[in-house]
Amino acid sequence: xxxxxxxxxxxxxxxxxxxxxxxxxxxxxxxxxxxxxxxxxxxxxxxxxxxxxxxxxxxxxxxxxxxxxxxxxxxxxxxxxxxxxxxxxxxxxxxxxxxxxxxxxxxxxxxxxxxxxxxxxxxxxxxxxxxxxxxxxxxxxxxxxxxxxxxxxxxxxxxxxxxxxxxxxxxxxxxxxxxxxxxxxxxxxxxxxxxxxxxxxxxxxxxxxxxxxxxxxxxxxxxxxxxxxxxxxxxxxxxxxxxxxxxxxxxxxxxxxxxxxxxxxxxxxxxxxxxxxxxxxxxxxxxxxxxxxxxxxxxxxxxxxxxxxxxxxxxxxxxxxxxxxxxxxxxxxxxxxxxxxxxxxxxxxxxxxxxxxxxxxxxxxxxxxxxxxxxxxxxxxxxxxxxxxxxxxxxxxxxxxxxxxxxxxxxxxxxxxxxxxxxxxxxxxxxxxxxxxxxxxxxxxxxxxxxxxxxxxxxxxxxxxxxxxxxxxxxxxxxxxxxxxxxxxxxx
Numbered sequence: 001x002x003x004x005x006x007x008x009x010x011x012x013x014x015x016x017x018x019x020x021x022x023x024x025x026x027x028x029x030x031x032x033x034x035x036x037x038x039x040x041x042x043x044x045x046x047x048x049x050x051x052x053x054x055x056x057x058x059x060x061x062x063x064x065x066x067x068x069x070x071x072x073x074x075x076x077x078x079x080x081x082x083x084x085x086x087x088x089x090x091x092x093x094x095x096x097x098x099x100x101x102x103x104x105x106x107x108x109x110x111x112x113x114x115x116x117x118x119x120x121x122x123x124x125x126x127x128x129x130x131x132x133x134x135x136x137x138x139x140x141x142x143x144x145x146x147x148x149x150x151x152x153x154x155x156x157x158x159x160x161x162x163x164x165x166x167x168x169x170x171x172x173x174x175x176x177x178x179x180x181x182x183x184x185x186x187x188x189x190x191x192x193x194x195x196x197x198x199x200x201x202x203x204x205x206x207x208x209x210x211x212x213x214x215x216x217x218x219x220x221x222x223x224x225x226x227x228x229x230x231x232x233x234x235x236x237x238x239x240x241x242x243x244x245x246x247x248x249x250x251x252x253x254x255x256x257x258x259x260x261x262x263x264x265x266x267x268x269x270x271x272x273x274x275x276x277x278x279x280x281x282x283x284x285x286x287x288x289x290x291x292x293x294x295x296x297x298x299x300x301x302x303x304x305x306x307x308x309x310x311x312x313x314x315x316x317x318x319x320x321x322x323x324x325x326x327x328x329x330x331x332x333x334x335x336x337x338x339x340x341x342x343x344x345x346x347x348x349x350x351x352x353x354x355x356x357x358x359x360x361x362x363x364x365x366x367x368x369x370x371x372x373x374x375x376x377x378x379x380x381x382x383x384x385x386x387x388x389x390x391x392x393x394x395x396x397x398x399x400x401x402x403x404x405x406x407x408x409x410x411x412x413x414x415x416x417x418x419x420x421x422x423x424x425x426x427x428x429x430x431x432x433x434x435x436x437x438x439x440x441x442x443x444x445x446x447x448x449x450x451x452x453x454x455x456x457x458x459x460x461x462x463x464x465x466x467x468x469x470x471x472x473x474x475x476x477x478x479x480x481x482x483x484x485x486x487x488x489x490x491x492x
Contacts, residue, residue, distance in 0.1 A: 068154060069132065072147045076134040086161060089135040092143030099142045101183050102149055103208035106201040114185060114197070122187050126157050126195040135194075136163035138173040145181035149205070152198040158184070160194040280477045287470045294466060298459045305452045312445040319442075320432040322396050329401050329419050339374060340404045343415035349376040352414075355439035357393050363428040365398050369418040374403070380411040387412040397430060 066084040069075070076088035106112055114122070132151060133144060148158045160178075162171055175189050184196040203211070331339070350364050368375040377394065379387050387405055391414045395402040400422075403415040434442060 065130075068151070072132075072150060073143075079134065081161075082130055084130065086131045086134045087147065089133045089141070089144040089147070089160070090137055090163075092147060094140030094143060096142040096146055099146065099181075101181065102205070103203060103212050104183055104199065104201040105203055105208075105211065110200050112200060114200075119187065122157060122197055123195070126159055126187060126193075129157065129159050131159045131161035131193065133158070133160045134163055135160050135174060136166040136169060138168070138170055139177060141174070141177050142181060145178060148178070148182055148184070148196065152184075152202060153204050156198050157187075158196045158198070160196070162192055162194070277477075280473070284470065284473050284477060287466060287473060291463065291466050291470055294459060294463045298456065298463055301452060301456045301459055305449070305456055308445060308449045308452055312442070312449060315434075315438060315442045315445055318438060319434050321393065322430070322432060329421075331401060331403070331417070336403055339417055340406070340415060343374045343376050343403060344406065344408075344413065346372075346374065346376045348372075349378050349413075352377055352379045352390065354443045355436065356390060356443070357397065357433065358436055358439035359429040359431075359433045360436055361394075362397050362430055362433065365394070365400070365416065366424065366428045369400075369422060370424065373418050373422075375400075375416050375418070377414040377416065378411055379414060382412060384412070387414070390414070391416075397433065 062084060069084055069087055073087040073089075074091045075085040077085070079085050132155075133147070135141075135144065144160075151158050160174075162169060162174070171189050171191060171194055175186050175194050178184070178194070178196060179186055182196065183199065184202075185199045187195040187197050189195070348368070350361070350368070352361065355361075365375050365377075379390060382390070384405075384407070391402055391405050394400075394414065394416060398416065400416040400418050403417050406413045406415075
């Protein structure tokens with residue numbers, strides 16, 4: 001049963017043509033199999049559409065890279081990325097006889113490691129580059145190392161792609177092996193690519209071979225000179241020994257020659273007094289050095305103290321603390337006792353932290369006074385004089401009446417009464433106080449100033465102590481020298 005349709009007829013015709021081609025190929029060469037090749041299999045050709053879309057400069061770079069890769073080794077035909085085709089590193093020889101790590105020499109004034117900006121620039125440049133090699137094994141990479149060194153003569157970066165689908169591949173082992181063989185700098189490593197930089201101490205093979213030969217020739221010359229010196233010394237030494245034995249004079253006790261020889265050999269030895277004087281001088285020099293170093297530290301600390309005072313004054317420019325009102329309401333003892341008892345038993349409270357008093361604190365006090373007559377303020381980690389100063393400042397800025405300042409197990413408690421004739425202000429935040437950020441800056445500067453004050457006090461105390469010790473040691477040294485001079489004069 002057949003169908004007279006155009007699609008069926010065309011399909012039947014294609015099947016028959018393929019069968020005829022297969023039979024003819026079997027008759028011509030029965031043991032040979034044809035494989036269709038990619039148009040990019042030839043290393044000197046590219047995809048016409050891709051190549052024509054590039055600029056002239058990019059076309060020249062692509063052609064130069066293609067010629068360079070031709071010199072390095074066979075290409076990886078199954079590459080699915082962009083042109084040019086990378087070199088198949090698995091086809092390079094695993095072991096190169098007589099291979100050595102390239103000779104490296106760092107130029108004068110050049111740093112060995114790369115800076116952060118240089119490393120970032122190299123990584124970004126390598127990200128846009130096509131890979132030079134494709135690798136699928138972890139060990140025996142001497143052939144790849146030779147190709148990388150040859151590539152580094154014209155390109156400072158070597159990019160290696162890792163084959164997909166190959167079992168037991170480890171980019172970490174690959175990178176370690178290549179770094180050991182080439183001595184390059186590992187720039188980046190991931191599951192797809194490994195990037196190496198040739199390093200600041202890289203030398204081309206011509207220059208490195210010349211330097212190696214020069215170093216070997218210098219070593220050989222030094223060996224010859226050393227052997228010549230040894231031969232000359234072996235000839236001269238016996239004669240000198242014989243001559244010294246013949247001409248060596250005998251020293252007689254009491255003669256001038258014996259006195260001169262003894263003075264030359266034993267006359268420069270120091271006695272106990274000289275050793276003691278030397279030790280005292282060393283101790284004085286040590287103390288003088290400590291005093292000078294402490295003086296420098298003290299001057300530096302005072303300069304920091306001056307800068308801290310200047311910074312604190314700059315922060316406090318925006319603060320204009322208010323004065324206590326002249327017509328304060330007075331509370332009787334009974335009212336004060338009642339308000340204190342009610343305030344201590346209140347659950348809602350305001351917590352005063354390291355920022356102390358600023359515009360937000362006064363705003364929260366007025367918000368409390370909208371619903372109750374008293375406000376309870378908790379102050380932690382403060383001494384009683386500081387808490388008393390804070391309480392007076394709160395009374396002046398808020399316009400309320402200070403009831404009491406009490407110490408509890410949670411800290412100090414300040415209770416402020418709003419007053420009998422209290423009226424809510426139009427603006428809750430006063431403009432004469434610091435903001436929250438400025439209050440934090442004030443707290444930091446105050447803390448810095450207090451720390452510097454304590455540091456300066458310690459340095460001054462230590463400086464005075466060491467200076468007094470130095471004066472005592474100098475006086476003792478002077479007295480000892482006078483006693484020694486008197487003993488010498490009395491003995492003579």
